[in-house]
Amino acid sequence: MNTVLNNLKKKAIEVRIVKSDEATPITKIGLDKMGRRYNLIAPEKMRMISIESAKARLLNEVKTLVCTSCQNYIQMVPIKELPTNVICPECSSGKIGVLSYPEHEVRKIFDKGKHVRSAREKEVEEYALKTAKLVEAHGLLAVIVLSGKNLRLSEVEEILAKEHQINDKLFAQIITAEKKALTRSFW
Ligand SMILES: [Zn+2]
Numbered sequence: 001m002n003t004v005l006n007n008l009k010k011k012a013i014e015v016r017i018v019k020s021d022e023a024t025p026i027t028k029i030g031l032d033k034m035g036r037r038y039n040l041i042a043p044e045k046m047r048m049i050s051i052e053s054a055k056a057r058l059l060n061e062v063k064t065l066v067c068t069s070c071q072n073y074i075q076m077v078p079i080k081e082l083p084t085n086v087i088c089p090e091c092s093s094g095k096i097g098v099l100s101y102p103e104h105e106v107r108k109i110f111d112k113g114k115h116v117r118s119a120r121e122k123e124v125e126e127y128a129l130k131t132a133k134l135v136e137a138h139g140l141l142a143v144i145v146l147s148g149k150n151l152r153l154s155e156v157e158e159i160l161a162k163e164h165q166i167n168d169k170l171f172a173q174i175i176t177a178e179k180k181a182l183t184r185s186f187w
Pocket residue numbers: 067068069070071072073088089090091092093
């Protein structure tokens with residue numbers, strides 16, 4: 001800096017005002033440095049915040065679990081209270097369906113004989129059977145992914161094929177799939 005000032009004094013260099021849409025070389029260095037700082041820190045921080053909030057949201061989610069083997073066990077449970085190995089307390093089966101309907105509604109559907117179920121009730125049973133297969137294979141991991149907002153079963157399966165641990169990467173995958181589902185609902 002001193003050299004610049006000395007040169008200015010000696011009139012070796014002169015100050016000119018440059019009107020330009022582009023940054024001058026020196027400004028560019030400053031802007032690049034700032035940009036690098038924002039690009040590195042801000043998005044990484046944002047990513048961590050969104051992962052942490054997704055984690056809190058999904059683990060606080062309450063789902064109705066139904067044992068599709070004995071059909072005796074039907075209970076609304078907050079996900080955070082579930083063990084890693086999700087099994088039926090009555091018959092020890094791992095075929096636990098995950099539904100978003102209240103417990104009494106699910107019980108009503110499963111108490112009815114197959115032949116008297118309405119089309120919608122049959123769909124609920126079908127969904128319980130499909131999700132039970134995922135829970136049997138992946139345990140708590142499947143219950144968490146199934147709690148993702150508006151995710152199709154195929155998307156849940158895709159995540160479960162890739163992720164085998166409950167960690168930040170899993171929650172990041174769920175967030176990405178939820179974003180995709182959100183754009184889908186606009187079309
Ligand atoms: Zn059971």
